[in-house]
Amino acid sequence: MKKRTSIMLALGLTVGSVLPITAAANTIPYNVTVTKDASQFGKDAKVTWKKGQTVPSFVHGKLSTKAYKDQASIKQFLKENKQLYQLDTDKDLTLLDVQTDELGSKHYNFIQSVQGIPVDGAKFKVHTDKNGIITAINGDVFPAASSYFKGNLKAQLSKEQALTKAWESIHLSKTDTLTNAEAGPTGSKFEDTVEKAELVVYKKANDFYLAYKINLQFIQPYGANWVVYVDAVNGNVLDSYNAVADGATTGSGYGVLGDYKTLNTYYSNGTYYLYDVTKPMSGVIETRTAQSRSVLPGNYSVDADNKFNAVSQGADVDANYYAGKVYDYYKNTFNRNSFDNNGATIRSTVHYSRNYNNAFWNGSQMVYGDGDGVTFIPLSGALDVVAHELTHAVTERTAGLDYVDQSGALNESISDTFGVFLDKGDYLVGEDVYTPNKSGDALRSLSNPPLYGQPDNMNNYVYTTSDNGGVHTNSGIPNKAAYLTMSSLGMSVAEKIYYRALTVYLNPQSNFSDARASLLAAAADLYGTGSTQYNAVASAWNQVGVQ
Template structure:
């Protein structure tokens, strides 16, 4: 279990010029990361460079010769190696927390800021082993952000006005998204629509903006988890995308009998599980073929949920418990947020709805049209896929665009396979119920379903948030090669550690390779069979 100490403070050091190899980063082609030996730390250390970034995103190796066992010593380490990152960390870096994990490794987690305002996605991490030796420094920081702005940052647009502009930009009013939510057995009300806004510095191409990062989550008139960046100076929309994590997969109700944890109140049994060692509960609701969330409770008078209309409810409830148990028993993770959050599912969403998705707050399942899909809540790998999106959101925070978004999708597919070990297919149980043998995606052979399995076939597109459901085939193939070589029990440990310790919001495929190698090194040692298997898998898909 991780021991976590929360800190909010700035560390005081100044870093000067960058390494001589910095110039090489600007020549890197789009979507490519190169790895070079570090002149700062010697031949054994490797440095990943992304195109357009002045500093490396991943440095790995034996980076110190003496122990660094507290924040002051980490500060001293950074001072001694100030030429690596071009940051005045007294002003630019804030230490958020320090975590010590079950291996004895310690992780110092920072966020870059400009005049105290966080830079969106700019997470920075320093990792030490159990002896205090610095082994990895990773994340995406942008030293040019501080000098980009002249003078003190001044907010000219109120938070409420920014939210209004965000709503206008998506051509939906808040009123149009609101429905009448009912209370749960404990009397709490649920919000249908969630709106949030935080002030950030946002990088788009070569420009930086003082902006509100707004989040608009709703279920009607369509499922959405919009992220809209609104300029805090002039009110213009800088960027936006819909981050609903859409599996595009479905499951059928297979007729098997399951034991359920229910809740009895007032002569009625609810699909409301309070038996897990968590702060929240596992609850299942039905939209009754409407588009209202969270919907009505799934109930039964005699605790036998055997009606045909209840089968989707049973599977959603049961499989949510399976996924909870997997994360708790395998990684000691208490629900998707690690703190016992309620797992809420709504089934029978809409009519003939061919989809399932995590909307940022809960799971939602359609019944399918009977041809393309049957009831989508019946598939363990689909439910594992969607709830892993929630875990990713609370850990690495992989942005749902381009390579980081494709990694987000791939991580969910991979954990779907970890839980549903029968094969390397996703959604095969519910996809085209009248046709046997097909699926939505395959980790072992992504090309069967129109996905690339090598970087030479990478698809550059602006659709689907930059091809997140297409290019995920590349890391999926790497996951298959890793699992088939090492087995699930080893691979899942490596993937979970990479997800929760090393990956960060803007990680690309090369960062994923480096993160998985760092995790394998922590668990099994650099140069171990496990380490080499991970390296080989990613080399085979063209990610070096």
């Protein structure tokens, strides 16, 4: 979309019954990621080894000639090939679910556990085609975890004590983050600060810890979705990061750019609400206003005559309208019902704080600032921004990409990529709301990442501890691969490949090599190994230096 200038502006494998398979003799060095052919996996199988791990993170190809059509046979397959992943199938792997997709493929989703406690990020997937032939196995498992602990695992801290430690580590209390919630048109209320605590086995460097994984989500005094790992034995904070997915991003009335829009509203007690209840089998799409305060969720965006025409209502209009457009895109293109695929309410708050040059998904809802009029105008005024933020929610509920380092950069890139899929016409991000007085400017470019300070090849990867390991910088590399894929295959083909990779293959700790393997697996599922589409994906990632 052309910007208008206005101040208003990631196994064993069998052929026949079982192939002889040997595990890797040594750990792959941390500074090397290897993708290679390996004859022991069968002809044409592709194997990706992740840095520092003793087991492959992704194996793809025709991995069996025998059909495996249920949980019992899949587990038997893994037992027969135990030496590669070095796991006890009965003790170490817990089946979470089995999903069948539109191609008839089945996806067996496991998590590694130790004494019944999940290993954080250790998702493990076995994929079969419609005939039961195993076509891919991927994920991150850590064999050393099973023998690391002596005796029974038992937490010495309660969840309440671990939560206290987590709050102390970010120098806030829950009370500091509470704001007043307002009843909506249906009389509902919800709390704006969320605490979650789960007991996990956490891997840090080469050690494993029994830990509580804490999530602290709040908006006051700043937008946050803290992930804090607290040692469940001694209370030490092992790691923490703020996983708020932020970035320059983006209602009947006029939007931020003065364009007229038809809105789905809700009438109650003489007042019209930006509260869309028309989506089938879904929750509502609602918009609230923080009224230039740092509060969540704020008051409902309302109007007396159902005409949201005031200039001050433009951000409200766009937030609600574009959220509906993003919902419709995911539903009509992929049959996905809201970000959780279960009809979750989509909630936005606009007019957050004063002169706030940002927007973010905080784990519960979207939040948009109005900008300062120089760097940004109201950020909800761009479809690709709204799509970016809502795609963070889709990623959270599917691949669950950790918001640090390469997985975090992938998280950002996926959001940028789907923003472009929705806002077709260019490969820019945020151009409608960024630097209103500077024509042709944007926040990021998929076609030319260096134009806005991002690398477009692994030779220029930025190693940094800031910005959660450079998630907003290094996203330029997968962004360029996405551009090359789109320009070669077209949007409709590319979006199918990317959605399947996101929802079927990617995992919390996937790196760039895992992303390449996931996209190739998705292309093979949809169009066949060695197809034009498959080769285009491979070429795109080759060009950005990712193997």
